Amino acid sequence: MVKIEPFSVELWMDKYETEAKYNIAETCCASMSLEELQNISEDKTANILQMSNKLTYGAIRGSQDLRSNLARLYSSKASTPLPAENILTTNGAIAANYLFFYSLVGSGDHVICHYPTYQALYDVPASLGAEVELWHARPEKGWIPDIEELKALIKPNTKLIIINNPNNPTGAVLKKSLLQNIIDLASSYDIMILSDEVYRPVFHSINPIDSEFPPSILSMGYKKATATGSMSKAYSLAGIRVGWVASRDRDIIEKIAEARHYTTISVSQLDERVAAFALDQNTVHSLLARNIQLAKKNLELLDRFVIKHDDICEWVKPLAGTTAFLKFHREGAPVDAVEFCRQLLEKTGVIFVPGDECFGEEFKGYVRVGFVNDTDVVKEGLEKVRQFLRKEFDDLPLAK
Structure with missing residues (x-):
């Protein structure tokens, strides 16, 4: 039997999310309805759903409209277009990542994972028998990991480097020059790269004209690069459960497609149709503009909060995505983040995610905040x- 660690952050959200009145642990940009999605489209004659279509399994690997729209987005900054055939749709990015690991990683493989990050990115490959080592990012370096430390982690059997860009929980980004260094290193050892890009392209605090603006890993010319994404975070449509895996290497896609037959058959026609509509050129620009503006506005609220409480709270201000990692301390000692979050929810209805419980024991005093919910929810x-x-803060226990 495969042994896998309990999924701490999802257990926390499952247990407490429905109790919250103010959900500022949510990692999705504020969710929207089909009506709202329809209204932001520039094509006022287009319908999201075609009511006359028969509900068959649909296109097994993903609808042509959806994969073409994704291919267009991935190709916009690339020297070589990405074919739509190099994309598979999945039930969320969580399934895309799982299928990648299941198809390509196993016993005897060495895997390096950018950290801290979403637990599935390191515990799933470990459960499949791989040796997983963590490439640590640290707050004193702005949550940017050191390329020299990555070089030192390489072994003869290193098969995969995993990155999360933009990063959950810190909101940091691996910039273009660092991405190129990762690619150069991976290429010299023939190592695959998996980039979880579910928070792309919510870049609220770095300008696209910046020379270090981070492109998708698929735009940088490395064949053994794979990216995963979803409609949940940047595109406000978690309820349709649509994700994808895309790669420059068609062999990688074919291996994942073989495993996918055992888990998926196809993604819901209805869900894929909504996703295709959202990513259409008539809709996607307005949708992203709405979410990036929301992120900027709410980040200002969070920034003012941190400044007002700088005697007990510190952070590295995020550059992208929807999350921030705040550390609370008293007289230099970190507070018990789990007890802090529990009391906060019980007494105020506000939900945070405790860092040491959900991202690693070393993150004592840290809480993850999701700040791109509706502005009223964040403000209140x-x-x-x-x-x-x-x-209540003076009476909170300190971390042990």
Whole structure:
């Protein structure tokens, strides 16, 4: 029997999310309805769903419209277009990542994973028998991992380097020059790269004209590069459960497609149709503009909160994505983040995610905040946190 560690962050959200009045642990850009999606489209004659279509399994590897729209987005900054055939749709990015590992990683393989990150990215390959080592990013370096440390981790049997860009939980980005260094290193050892890009392209605090602006891994010319993404985070449509895996290497796609037959058959026609509509040229620009503007506005609220509480709270301000990693301390000692989050929810209705419980024991005092929910929720939630800190913070236990 395969042994896999409990999925801490999902267990926390499953247990407490429905109790929250102010959900500022949510990692998706504020969700939207089909009506709202329809309204932001520039084509006012287009319908999201075709009511006359028969509900067969549909296109097994993903609808042509959806994969073509994704291929267009991946090809826009690339010297070589990405064929739509190099994309498979999945039930969310979580399935895309799992299928990648299941298809390509096993006993005897060595895997290196960017850290901290979403637990599935390192515990799933470990459960499949791979030896997994963590490439640590640290707050004192702006949550940017050191390329020399990555070089030192390489072994003769290193098969895969995993990155998460933009990063969950820190909101840091691996910039273009670092991505190129990773590719150069991987290429010299013939190592695959998997880039989880579910928070792309919510770049709220780095300008696209910046020379270091991070492209998708698929835009950088390395054949053994694979990216995963979804409609949940950047595109506000978690409810349709549509993700994808895309690679420059067709052999990688074919191996994943073989395994995918055992788990998926096909993704829902209805869900793929909604995703295709959202990523159509008539819709996607307005959708992303809405979400990036929301991220900028709410980040200002969070920034003011941190400044007002800088005697007990610190962070590395995120550059992209929807999450921030805040550390709370008293007289230099980290607070018990789990107890902090539990009391905060019980007494105010605000949900945070405790860092040491959900991202690694070394992150004592840290909480993950999801700040791209509706602005009213974020604003009111942070006010509740402020009141809680004023009344309750001195009595919180410190981390052991």
